Amino acid sequence: MERATAQRTAPTGFDVAELRTEFPILARRLGPHPLVYLDSAATAQKPRAVIEAVSRFYSEGNASVARGVHRLSGEATAAYEGARAAVARFLGAANPAQVAFVRGTTEAINLLAATLAERVEAGDEILVTRLDHHSNFVPWQRLASQRGARFVIAECDEEGELPLAEVEGKLSGRTRIVALPHVSNALGTVLPVSEIAARAHAAGALVVVDGAQGAPHLPLAVEALDVDAYAFSGHKTYGPTGIGALWLSPRLARELPPYQTGGGMIRTVGDETTDFAEAPQRFEAGTPAAAEAVGLAAAVEWMARVGIEAIAAHETALAEHAVARLESLDGVRVVGRPARRAGVLSFVVEGAHPHDVGTVLDAAGVAVRAGHHCAQPLMRRLGLPATVRASFAAFNTVEEVETLARAVERARDLFRGGRG
Amino acid sequence: MNELAELYQQVLLDHYRSPRHFGRPAGAEREAEGFNPLCGDRVKVYVDVEEGVIRALGFEGSGCAISTASASLMAEALQGRRIEEFERLFAAFRATVTGGAPDREVDLGKLAALAGVAEFPMRVKCATLAWHALEAALHSPAGGTTVSTE
Numbered sequence: 299m300e301r302a303t304a305q306r307t308a309p310t311g312f313d314v315a316e317l318r319t320e321f322p323i324l325a326r327r328l329g330p331h332p333l334v335y336l337d338s339a340a341t342a343q344k345p346r347a348v349i350e351a352v353s354r355f356y357s358e359g360n361a362s363v364a365r366g367v368h369r370l371s372g373e374a375t376a377a378y379e380g381a382r383a384a385v386a387r388f389l390g391a392a393n394p395a396q397v398a399f400v401r402g403t404t405e406a407i408n409l410l411a412a413t414l415a416e417r418v419e420a421g422d423e424i425l426v427t428r429l430d431h432h433s434n435f436v437p438w439q440r441l442a443s444q445r446g447a448r449f450v451i452a453e454c455d456e457e458g459e460l461p462l463a464e465v466e467g468k469l470s471g472r473t474r475i476v477a478l479p480h481v482s483n484a485l486g487t488v489l490p491v492s493e494i495a496a497r498a499h500a501a502g503a504l505v506v507v508d509g510a511q512g513a514p515h516l517p518l519a520v521e522a523l524d525v526d527a528y529a530f531s532g533h534k535t536y537g538p539t540g541i542g543a544l545w546l547s548p549r550l551a552r553e554l555p556p557y558q559t560g561g562g563m564i565r566t567v568g569d570e571t572t573d574f575a576e577a578p579q580r581f582e583a584g585t586p587a588a589a590e591a592v593g594l595a596a597a598v599e600w601m602a603r604v605g606i607e608a609i610a611a612h613e614t615a616l617a618e619h620a621v622a623r624l625e626s627l628d629g630v631r632v633v634g635r636p637a638r639r640a641g642v643l644s645f646v647v648e649g650a651h652p653h654d655v656g657t658v659l660d661a662a663g664v665a666v667r668a669g670h671h672c673a674q675p676l677m678r679r680l681g682l683p684a685t686v687r688a689s690f691a692a693f694n695t696v697e698e699v700e701t702l703a704r705a706v707e708r709a710r711d712l713f714r715g716g717r718g
Numbered sequence: 719m720n721e722l723a724e725l726y727q728q729v730l731l732d733h734y735r736s737p738r739h740f741g742r743p744a745g746a747e748r749e750a751e752g753f754n755p756l757c758g759d760r761v762k763v764y765v766d767v768e769e770g771v772i773r774a775l776g777f778e779g780s781g782c783a784i785s786t787a788s789a790s791l792m793a794e795a796l797q798g799r800r801i802e803e804f805e806r807l808f809a810a811f812r813a814t815v816t817g818g819a820p821d822r823e824v825d826l827g828k829l830a831a832l833a834g835v836a837e838f839p840m841r842v843k844c845a846t847l848a849w850h851a852l853e854a855a856l857h858s859p860a861g862g863t864t865v866s867t868e
Contacts, residue, residue, distance in 0.1 A: 649735075650783075651781065651782035651783055652782075653757055653759075653782040653784075653841070653844065654726070654782050654783045654784070657722075657725070657838060657840075657841060658722060661721060661722045668757070669756065669757050669758065670757070670758045674758070677758070683758050683759075683780050684757065684758055712722070712726055712731075713726075713731070713734075713783070
């Protein structure tokens with residue numbers, strides 16, 4: 299109980315036990331064990347505020363957005379645009395018109411790769427990082443190949459950091475686009491985005507940030523980062539699946555051509571040509587995911603209510619505690635030691651494959667991710683086929699870290715004497 | 719934790735730690751790679767077939783305890799056996815690890831140690847990876863092929 303008290307008064311700034319009651323799924327038991335959910339980097343669980351906002355939209359306000367004169371359509375449009383304003387506030391963006399709703403980070407990056415394609419010529423370069431998730435790697439790799447451009451990778455070091463000197467060395471006068479994650483989804487490294495952006499801009503490149511792990515774990519001031527595009531996924535920030543947002547700099551919002559075409563993104567459609575709407579509607583062809591947008595707004599407003607600084611401090615404290623606890627176990631190694639870590643960590647157990655560790659943890663009610671984390675280029679660099687990843691959210695506790703550590707110990711003992 | 723003990727039996731752990739028939743046997747003309755893109759497990763199966771009989775069978779690759787032990791136990795069970803016997807054994811094995819009703823006529827032998835997988839549906843693909851690769855190798859002309867679990 300002493301630990302629980304410490305947890306309440308620790309640097310968290312909120313009452314975790316109280317907050318947990320807002321998440322219906324945390325009442326689930328897996329056999330005899332309570333659910334210990336340490337896979338929020340894959341998808342976060344949802345507080346009641348989000349579930350009810352989605353349900354309320356369908357129960358009371360459902361209609362097509364921006365497509366009718368009837369009252370419900372007007373309300374749905376107001377709710378959808380209100381959600382956009384809430385997401386802009388969450389991002390620290392002054393102008394909601396620079397925020398386009400997308401399906402998630404993956405769609406946002408694909409949108410950018412498609413709409414920036416014409417700016418990339420043969421012999422140009424696109425710079426990504428060894429820490430990128432496949433979703434911020436493959437679209438650029440494909441674009442480079444299609445345009446005859448060079449695909450360049452900035453390497454991380456043994457600690458899982460991306461040294462500024464490495465980025466500087468890989469930038470050139472031909473670099474058109476620099477794509478990087480705000481936070482490594484596999485190792486938890488927080489990247490120095492604004493420092494990298496300043497160097498990329500000096501070289502004349504655009505900067506695209508995958509904020510899938512930044513948005514849930516860090517307070518955001520996207521304009522101060524001085525990047526050109528920042529994308530994140532709603533479902534990792536306690537919101538619904540199928541919705542995310544792409545923030546664009548004023549210049550990109552003005553200049554980028556449409557991605558998909560169809561309803562909702564036009565001004566006038568002639569027999570020969572079509573006049574497209576301004577941003578953000580230009581990037582939102584088709585009936586928008588209004589209920590999901592409303593759910594996402596409820597999620598980011600919930601985060602703001604709890605306190606985003608407090609959530610970030612809580613998660614980092616849990617991750618650092620977990621690193622120390624796991625490293626104290628003989629035969630367990632935490633992969634990467636970034637100077638600044640968000641609530642994500644990867645580890646390996648000597649002689650035990652990560653999938654087997656994942657199964658042993660699952661049997662104890664502990665949900666983690668075991669695999670390559672959609673970061674095969676990074677796994678190759680680390681010389682590992684896979685790792686076990688634990689990721690933390692506002693609702694996790696020190697006791698859960700202890701349950702994790704005990705289950706990892708059990709896995710280690712089960713496979714001890716393995717092939718190592 | 720009984721399900722875990724049932725899953726990670728000593729036989730399985732032993733074949734994981736010391737896989738049998740690891741490597742390409744001399745004379746193996748056929749090969750196929752099994753790949754699980756979800757987890758990255760890879761197992762390559764090499765087989766020498768003469769007149770419908772598996773003369774030699776080996777494997778290589780990196781994977782979890784279940785996929786490695788399954789490949790090792792499979793290789794051990796099928797040396798010198800006819801292709802039709804492989805088909806029957808695979809059917810019975812698959813039924814066992816998916817919680818179905820295996821043909822009682824077929825003796826799984828040590829492969830019965832993998833029966834615990836039935837309680838872990840997320841791991842069935844690990845258990846059958848090498849088997850799918852062997853099936854592809856046996857049905858393809860001499861040379862290589864890759865099968866994916868997805």
